[in-house]
Amino acid sequence: MTAPxxxxxxxxxxxxxKKNQQRLAPWLFLAPGIFMFAVYVIIPIFQSISLSFYAWDxxxxxxxxxxxxxxxxxxxxxxxxxxxxxxxxLVLYMLAIPAGLFVALFLNQTVRGxxxxxxxxxxxxxxxxxxxxxxxxxxxxxxxxxxxxILGWFGAGPIAVLAxxxxxxxxxxxxxxxxxxxxxxxxxxxxxxxxxxxxIEAARLDNAxxxxxxxxxxxxxxxxxxxxxxxxxxxxxxxxxxxISIMTDGGPWGSSRVLAFYMYEQAFSEYGFRxxxxxxxxxxxxxxxxxxxxxFLWKMYRDETGR
Amino acid sequence: MFQRTFMxxxxxxxxLTAAAWAGELVINTDTxxxxxxxxxxxxxxxxxxxxxxxTVKWNLFDHEGYKTSIRNFLTADAPDLANWYAGNRMxxxxxxxxxxxxxxxxxxxxxxxxxxxxxxxxxxxGKIWGVPYTYYQWGVYYRKDIFEANGIDVPTDWxxxxxxxxxxxxxxxxPITIGTKYLWTTGGVFDYLNLRTNxxxxxxxxxxxxxxWTDERVIATMNNWKxxxxxxxxxxxxxxxxxxxxxxxxxxxxxAMYVMGNFAVAPLREAGLTDDQLGFFQFPMINPxxxxxxxxxxxxxHIPANAKNKEDAKKFLAYLARAxxxxxINETLGQLPINKDSTVGDDKFLQAGYQMxxxxxxxxxxxxxxxxxAEMAKAGMEGFQEFMVKPERMMDILERLEKVRAKxx
Numbered sequence: 171m172t173a174p175x176x177x178x179x180x181x182x183x184x185x186x187x188k189k190n191q192q193r194l195a196p197w198l199f200l201a202p203g204i205f206m207f208a209v210y211v212i213i214p215i216f217q218s219i220s221l222s223f224y225a226w227d228x229x230x231x232x233x234x235x236x237x238x239x240x241x242x243x244x245x246x247x248x249x250x251x252x253x254x255x256x257x258x259x260l261v262l263y264m265l266a267i268p269a270g271l272f273v274a275l276f277l278n279q280t281v282r283g284x285x286x287x288x289x290x291x292x293x294x295x296x297x298x299x300x301x302x303x304x305x306x307x308x309x310x311x312x313x314x315x316x317x318x319x320i321l322g323w324f325g326a327g328p329i330a331v332l333a334x335x336x337x338x339x340x341x342x343x344x345x346x347x348x349x350x351x352x353x354x355x356x357x358x359x360x361x362x363x364x365x366x367x368x369x370i371e372a373a374r375l376d377n378a379x380x381x382x383x384x385x386x387x388x389x390x391x392x393x394x395x396x397x398x399x400x401x402x403x404x405x406x407x408x409x410x411x412x413x414i415s416i417m418t419d420g421g422p423w424g425s426s427r428v429l430a431f432y433m434y435e436q437a438f439s440e441y442g443f444r445x446x447x448x449x450x451x452x453x454x455x456x457x458x459x460x461x462x463x464x465x466f467l468w469k470m471y472r473d474e475t476g477r
Numbered sequence: 478m479f480q481r482t483f484m485x486x487x488x489x490x491x492x493l494t495a496a497a498w499a500g501e502l503v504i505n506t507d508t509x510x511x512x513x514x515x516x517x518x519x520x521x522x523x524x525x526x527x528x529x530x531x532t533v534k535w536n537l538f539d540h541e542g543y544k545t546s547i548r549n550f551l552t553a554d555a556p557d558l559a560n561w562y563a564g565n566r567m568x569x570x571x572x573x574x575x576x577x578x579x580x581x582x583x584x585x586x587x588x589x590x591x592x593x594x595x596x597x598x599x600x601x602x603g604k605i606w607g608v609p610y611t612y613y614q615w616g617v618y619y620r621k622d623i624f625e626a627n628g629i630d631v632p633t634d635w636x637x638x639x640x641x642x643x644x645x646x647x648x649x650x651x652p653i654t655i656g657t658k659y660l661w662t663t664g665g666v667f668d669y670l671n672l673r674t675n676x677x678x679x680x681x682x683x684x685x686x687x688x689x690w691t692d693e694r695v696i697a698t699m700n701n702w703k704x705x706x707x708x709x710x711x712x713x714x715x716x717x718x719x720x721x722x723x724x725x726x727x728x729x730x731x732x733a734m735y736v737m738g739n740f741a742v743a744p745l746r747e748a749g750l751t752d753d754q755l756g757f758f759q760f761p762m763i764n765p766x767x768x769x770x771x772x773x774x775x776x777x778x779h780i781p782a783n784a785k786n787k788e789d790a791k792k793f794l795a796y797l798a799r800a801x802x803x804x805x806i807n808e809t810l811g812q813l814p815i816n817k818d819s820t821v822g823d824d825k826f827l828q829a830g831y832q833m834x835x836x837x838x839x840x841x842x843x844x845x846x847x848x849x850x851a852e853m854a855k856a857g858m859e860g861f862q863e864f865m866v867k868p869e870r871m872m873d874i875l876e877r878l879e880k881v882r883a884k885x886x
Contacts, residue, residue, distance in 0.1 A: 228548055229573035242884070247877065312714040333716035333866070419659060422716035423863035440544045441846070441855035443569055 215456065222449035228437070232446075239450035248424050249451070252432040255339050256408070256458070259428060262343045263350060263407035267399045270354025271392075275384075277355070278362045288359075295352035303416030306345035307332060332418050335425035342413050342426055350406055354399045361395030362388075397469075404462055408455070429455040500531040502789045503556040507543030512743070516809035523805070524796050531789045551575040555783035557790040563598040563609060563775040564843035565684070565850050570779075571601045577780040577787065578604040579794060586795045591816045595775050598843055607779035608794040610803060613739040613812040614830030615665055615772035615844075621756040623650060623733045631758045635673075635701075638761040642710050645733050653705075654712045654732035655865075656723030663861035664845030664854070666702070666736050668772050673763035674698045677770035677840030684848035686886035690878040699864065699871050701763060706868045716862060724748065736760065738774070742826050743811060757829045770839030773830075774847060775815065856881040 187194075222239055224232040243249050277288050294302065309316050312330040321327030331341035365388055373387045389396075411430045414420060420427045420435060427435070429451055435441075437448025508517050514537070521533045536556065538546060547559065551570060561567055570576050583589050583605050589596065595609040624631070624641075627648050632638040642652035657663050671680050675694045682688050683695065705711070712723060712732055721744065726732035728748040735741060745755055762769060778797060780790045796802055803814035808822045813831055821831045834841065846854035860874040 227569055227573070229552065229569055229575060310717070312717055328714075330714035330717050333714045421658060421660070421859070421862065422866065423859045435855075438545055440541075441851040443851050 218449045218452045218456070221446055222453050224446040224449075226445040227443040228445045229443075235446065239447050242447065243450055243454065248427065248432060249429075251425060252427040252429045252451075253454075255426065256428045256455075258339055259343060259346075259407040259410050260404065262340070263346065263403050263410075264400075266347050266350035266354050266403050266406075267396065269347070269351040270356075270399065271358050273351065273355045274358035274362060278359060291352060291355055293352070294349040295356065297349070299346075299349065299412040300416050302345055302349055303413045306341070306348075306413075307417045310341055332426075333422050335422055338418055338422065338426040342410075342417055345417065346406070346410060346413050350403060353402060353406075357395045357399050357402075358392065361392045365391045401466065408459060408462075429458075500528075500786065500789050501534055502531050502558070502786055502793060503534045503536065504558045504793075505536045505538065505543075505547075505550060505556040506560045507538045507540050508560065509537055509539045512810055516806045519809060520797065520802065520806050523802065524793055527796065528789070528792060531792070533793075551781050551783070555781035555785075557780065557784040557786045558778050558793060559781055560776065560778050561607070562843070562847050563595065563607075563777050564847040566843075566847040567606060567777070567779070568601060568850065571606050575782050576606045577782050577784065578606055579608065579780060579791065580605050582608065582791050582794050582798075586798055588798050591800065591818060592798060594817065594841070595815045598775055598841075599777065607777040608798050609775045609777045609815045610797050611807050611810055611812045612773045612775040612815060614834055615669070615736070615738045615760075615774075616830070616833065617734050617758050617760055618727075618737055618741055618745070619734040619756050619758065620727065620730065620732075620750075620754055622754045623730060624756075631756070632761045633759075634761050634765075635763045639704065639708065642705070642708055646709060650730070651712050651726060651732040652710045653734045653736060654723045654726045655715045655736070656712075656718030656720045657715045657862045657865065658717060658719045658722075660855075660858040660862055661844075661846055662720050662723075662737075663865065664858045665738070665772065667698070667857075667861050668842060668845050669736060669760040670702050670763070671695070671698045672770040672772070672839070672842060673760060673767065674701055675764075676767040677842065680770070680842060681840075681848065684845065684853070686850075686853065686882055690875045690882055691872075695875065696871075699875070702864070703868045703871065706865060711865060716866060738772075739812065739826055739830055742824075752825060757826050759833050768839035769837060770842060771834055771837045772842045772844060773813075773834055774844045850885055852885040853878075853881055856885075 221232075223234060223236055225235045225238070226232040273291055277284065277291060281287075308314075310318075310331040312318055312328045312333070317331070318328040321329065329337065331337045369387060369391070370383070373383055378387065409430055410428055411434070414426055414428060414431050415434075418426045420431050433448045433451040433455065436444045436451060442448065504521070506513075506517055508514055517535070521535055525531065525533055547561065547570075550556065551559070552575065555575075561570070567576065583592070583596075588608070592599075592609060595612070596605065599605050599607055599609060619631075623645070627644050627650075629641045629644055630637070632641045645652045655662050655666070668680065671683070674697055675683075679688070679694060683690075683692075688695070712718075712726060715723065720737070720741075723735070724741065724744055725748075727735055728745065728750060742755070746752075759769070759771075778794065780787055780794070784790055797806075798816060800814075800816045800818035803816040804819040804821075807814040807819070811822065811824060811827065813821060813827060813834070821827055842848060845857060849857060857878055860878050864871060864874050
């Protein structure tokens with residue numbers, strides 16, 4: 171139908187593009203992102219799911235085993251240890267949010283030299299997780315570490331945090347909280363910049379102060395910052411890997427593993443030749459993340475559509 | 478002037494590339510520590526001098542990175558030669574058809590004769606899968622001066638060993654230092670205890686998965702270990718330390734012994750211990766009815782099945798297997814040559830190791846993680862670490878290992 175029109179008036183040959191420009195432009199701009207997202211995120215997810223039904227050493231031929239990997243997981247002590255630690259991480263890592271808020275409130279003042287104090291609190295966020303791990307491993311060192319030297323002054327210890335199955339996960343989470351708190355603090359500092367001074371003044375005139383002022387006036391205005399802080403902290407907790415690898419290598423006897431680390435151990439590490447089993451662990455981790463991602467998307471959708 | 482040198486350089490480089498086309502041999506190794514690096518440099522230079530038509534391209538990896546990248550490069554972009562380890566550690570690659578059998582190299586160069594001692598650990602399914610070039614002894618490294626100061630003689634049997642430990646404890650010295658953070662050090666201790674309690678054949682059968690971990694004889698080994706643990710033989714908080722960190726107490730004189738491989742000598746010397754302070758002895762006898770077996774891991778070079786230049790690779794293997802070449806490379810490495818006609822460096826620990834291994838009639842094991850398949854090795858060494866801290870969980874641990882055995886083989 172359009173063919174005769176095209177031949178009649180040459181300029182209209184461009185018009186398809188012109189007509190649809192508005193509709194196409196966003197997709198064109200999105201294309202590189204969608205492509206990368208598909209190649210590195212979406213497709214691998216489905217590959218992992220399909221791989222989890224095979225026994226494969228990463229070298230030879232794959233062998234279909236159905237749900238055997240999952241059945242094995244149900245009977246694997248190491249899996250439950252990792253799962254338990256993952257939950258611990260998720261719960262305790264959330265402490266970074268109130269801690270970050272507290273530090274941000276504390277630093278949000280106009281005092282001489284405040285920038286120096288701020289940069290001291292920024293510092294842990296800037297250094298690499300590997301360095302944080304090394305620093306804390308030294309701090310916990312049972313013979314020469316600062317922590318045990320201090321404990322020694324009070325006649326306590328030494329506690330070998332990283333060699334004790336009861337303490338090790340808490341020790342690593344504490345190390346992780348250091349940079350994570352700094353991250354949340356940065357988010358809250360920027361959030362506090364945007365707090366409306368007039369509202370605060372109005373609240374003060376109504377005689378609100380302290381905790382009430384914080385709870386009813388400031389925190390509601392910090393909601394976007396809190397939302398992002400929760401998002402990055404959950405992500406940080408679920409992908410906790412580098413600290414564990416550096417500080418304990420999953421030990422002692424595997425008691426500080428989380429799912430991400432266990433998956434790596436099974437599939438890629440020095441003794442790992444079980445791609446299928448690793449993939450099954452990855453799928454479980456994915457499902458846990460899915461709960462959270464669903465909530466996240468639902469909230470985004472609600473915000474975008476204006477409830 | 479400038480132009481002429483420039484032209485010369487261009488000419489030279491074109492000639493070089495031309496030579497590279499004639500025969501380029503790609504070698505991947507993880508020999509990134511100073512001594513192994515120097516040894517390989519010399520090895521490659523020597524080979525190139527004898528084979529002017531072959532140019533060697535050498536890709537050096539770091540240890541940990543190598544272990545993960547070898548899987549990728551063997552399948553995707555294989556070099557002509559790659560180093561690895563003997564025994565079960567090469568099994569996955571052999572099974573996946575990624576290594577080339579080299580029986581013909583052994584046949585043509587009389588290696589069945591000259592490398593006979595390592596033939597067993599290089600053979601899978603009746604074929605030989607590479608050429609070994611070095612090995613080193615394990616045993617007990619100890620502080621001679623501390624032993625002398627406390628009037629302790631080198632123990633040769635179990636009772637004397639325990640008595641020596643008791644005396645050291647009395648003097649406030651930890652008998653044995655160990656760092657188990659990276660697990661494998663526990664494998665060495667277990668291997669020796671099991672080899673001495675039950676002998677080589679049993680140990681091999683166990684690591685091959687033919688014997689249940691809950692077997693009486695394994696329990697006997699663990700009970701021997703427990704005796705040492707109950708007596709406080711090992712460094713406290715060892716799970717927090719790597720093997721290098723565990724060297725410190727020994728250097729400082731807070732610990733007296735280390736069950737280790739010969740590679741521990743170099744860092745101990747660098748830390749300031751002299752040969753008068755540092756000694757070596759064979760792990761003491763436990764069961765007199767069992768022939769003394771030793772632990773001596775072998776390092777090897779293999780031809781990947783996807784290699785492009787197999788002809789020159791075989792030439793290189795033949796060169797590497799030669800007695801004089803192995804003498805020279807191991808002199809630099811500070812380890813022992815495999816070729817029986819090679820000469821051993823005159824370092825006292827090398828000589829001691831050579832004496833010990835030449836007189837071993839019980840058999841030579843590789844190491845726990847090379848004799849046992851990966852999954853079993855990992856679970857086993859983790860169990861040993863747990864056992865060393867919580868000996869009361871012995872049966873739980875053994876039952877768990879038995880569960881892994883049922884799956885891993």
